[in-house]
Amino acid sequence: MDLNTVVEVRDARDAAPWGPGDAWLGGGTYLFSEPQPHLRRLVDLSRTGWTPAALRPDGSLEIAATCTIAQLSRFAKGLGAAAAPLFEQCCRAFLASFKIWNMATVGGNLCNALPAGPMISLTAALDGRCVLLAQDGAQRGVRVADFVTGAGRKDLAEGELLRSVTLPARALACRTAFRQASLYGLGRSGALVIGALDPLDGSLAVTVTAATVRPVRLWFPLPPGAQELRTALGSAVADDEWYDDIHGLPEWRRHMAFRFAEEIRRELGGAAR
Template structure:
């Protein structure tokens, strides 16, 4: 779609003062999908030259905000980490064409903040941490689960940039389980639940997305029983937290959230006993 209110596109490599009507341009798959009448200038990140994926000395993985879904998928197929299959599972949850895969970015998916964003699901489930950079160059870090604060809302200041997401080595060594539900065979995710079992201490993290307006990441020091899991979800997710749109009513999303979480508990913990 043509954005007829945009009058300028600036290369992000050339610093300039941030002004009203500016927006970061990554892959542009969302920006160009619908009218953006408030925009006047796009700040293009495509030439920043950031390495898409980089393993750090401590074993963690840094994913650049400009990493495309195609790049992440290819990397995941050869990545030797235990949690590597989760990369492809979440990429496939896009249900998008190869054209979208080649342009859409991990950072763009997070910054849209949509409940069904599968890159939110992936990075929140693996205890990811966002690196944010302000216009004055200062940086701060925030967990992905805290970065998304609601449907389409995120902890991002005016002109602030999501630079990268880091997944810790311990999470990458976790055994994972993935469940997704949609109202239609090729529909948007109505519920997406991921479990991650820590090999060191046996703790279990269960992350609910798509069904909720923000990621809900529950951590259990020991594998919970069925009742303990249900109680934890019931306490963490209020009635207002279950998302409501044409892709699923809150009551159905709530049912699927509980059901898929229990399936994951059984898969990863042998019915809660290891």
């Protein structure tokens, strides 16, 4: 879609001071999908030269905000970690064409903060941490599970930039389990639940997305019993936090989230024993 209110596109490396009507441009799959009458200038991140994804010396994985879904998928195929299959599962949860895969970015998916965003699911489940850069150069970190605060809402100040997401080495070593449900064969996720079992201490993290307006990550020092899990999930999600749109009623999303969480508890809890 043409953005006929935009009068300038500037390289992020040589942009004038941030002002009203500015927006960061990554892949642009959302920006160009619908009218953006409030925008006047796009600040293009495509020439920043950030490495899409790289392992650090401490074993953690840094994913640049500009990393595309296609780049992440290719990188994960060579990732020698127990959690590697989860990357492809979440990439496939896009149900998008190759054109979207080659343009849509990890950072854009997080910053859109849509409940069904599969990069939110992936990075929240693996205890990811966002690096945010302010206009004055200040840097701060925030967990992905806290970065997305609601449907379309995130902890991002005016002009602030999501630079990258880092996944800790310990999370990459986890055995994972993935469950997803949609009302349609090729529909948007209505419920997506991921389990991550830590092989070092036997702790279990269960992360619910798509069914809720924000990612909900539950951590247990040991795999819980069925009732403990139900109680924890019921307490963590308020009644008005089960998402409601054309892709699923809150009651159905809640049912599927509880069902998938229990399936994952049995799958990974049995592995722990």
